[in-house]
Amino acid sequence: MFFGETAINLDGKGRLAIPVRYRDSIQEQCSGRMVLTYSAFDSGALWLYPENEWERVRDEVTRLSTFNPGHRSLQRRLVGSATALELDGSGRIQLPLTLRQVAGLEKRVVMMGMSSRFELWNEAILNQKRAEEERSMNVAASEEMSRLVL
Numbered sequence: 001m002f003f004g005e006t007a008i009n010l011d012g013k014g015r016l017a018i019p020v021r022y023r024d025s026i027q028e029q030c031s032g033r034m035v036l037t038y039s040a041f042d043s044g045a046l047w048l049y050p051e052n053e054w055e056r057v058r059d060e061v062t063r064l065s066t067f068n069p070g071h072r073s074l075q076r077r078l079v080g081s082a083t084a085l086e087l088d089g090s091g092r093i094q095l096p097l098t099l100r101q102v103a104g105l106e107k108r109v110v111m112m113g114m115s116s117r118f119e120l121w122n123e124a125i126l127n128q129k130r131a132e133e134e135r136s137m138n139v140a141a142s143e144e145m146s147r148l149v150l
Contacts, residue, residue, distance in 0.1 A: 002113030007123060009107055014100055015092040016109060016120070023091050026050060032087035036099060036120075038077050044125035046095075046103045048111075048118040051084070058082070095120075 006019045018026065026032060035054035039045035049057065061078050064071035085093045095105065108123040121129075 001115055002118055003115065005110060005112045008109050008111055010095065010100075010105065010109055011092075014095045014097060015088075016095055016111070017090070017092045018087060019111065020091070022113070023087070026087065029053075034085045034087070034093060035082050036085055036093070036095065037079075037082040038099070038102065039119065040074060040078055042119075042129070044104050044122055044129070046099055046105070046120040047078075048085075048093075048120055049116070053116045054082070 002022060002025070004021075008016055008019070010016055026034065030050040030052050033051040035049045035051055035058075037047055037049075037054075039047050058079055061075055064075065066072050066075070081099070083096050083099065085095075087093055100106075103120070104122040104125055105120060106122065110121045110123050110126050112119045112121070
């Protein structure tokens with residue numbers, strides 16, 4: 001299970017160093033093999049999965065009927081844009097240029113552990129999103145959220 005947030009600088013070749021605290025878990029789960037794709041919900045973010053968790057998500061998404069335009073859109077966004085990656089000997093992954101450009105990932109990236117996957121954000125876009133969410137949180141809280149004891 002992944003949790004927490006780390007600000008990371010991409011190197012000049014677009015490589016991201018996976019934080020040391022996650023490397024052993026990633027090696028155990030998937031031998032360093034991961035899959036990167038767009039976020040299903042947020043522009044400006046990428047999702048990074050251990051390969052075995054990605055396979056579960058991929059299978060679930062591809063089972064959706066292609067007769068529904070929303071399903072096709074989600075399939076293109078997640079499955080069609082997915083890229084297999086592998087940690088190198090220094091614990092880095094190479095982020096493809098096309099995915100970096102669409103998500104706006106430049107030098108400064110925030111990596112967030114979100115249980116079974118990671119989210120990768122442009123730091124400025126994430127800070128802007130957080131400010132927007134803070135302003136709307138009280139209005140947008142669902143019944144399920146209102147019952148949480150935090």
